Amino acid sequence: MTSDQPQPISIRDDSIRLGQLLKLAGLAEDGFHAKELVENGMVKVNGDIETRRGKQLHVGDVVTLGDESVVVAAG
Numbered sequence: 001m002t003s004d005q006p007q008p009i010s011i012r013d014d015s016i017r018l019g020q021l022l023k024l025a026g027l028a029e030d031g032f033h034a035k036e037l038v039e040n041g042m043v044k045v046n047g048d049i050e051t052r053r054g055k056q057l058h059v060g061d062v063v064t065l066g067d068e069s070v071v072v073a074a075g
Contacts, residue, residue: 006062006069016072018045019053021063025070037065 009025016024019034022043028034037043038053044064045055057063061072 006064006071008073009070010073010075011059012075015056015058017053018043018050018055018057018063021057021070021072022065025063027063027065027068027070042066 007025009021011021011024018038019028019031022028022034022037023030028037035053038051041049041051042065043050045057046062047064057072059072059074063070063072
């Protein structure tokens, strides 16, 4: 069951790459794990499966892995 509100993850800059966000949010153990999750179609960005680890995310984007969701927030 998914949480109603995604957990906010604050970033310092205007954008962050998907792989970096997965690590920052604790959804991936390291870069290799993040790469595997993304390449295997396990990560959604704003409801759509995203297969590019380097996808640029901006404030307001919602990333979902399984039943956990995080939202990119301004730092």
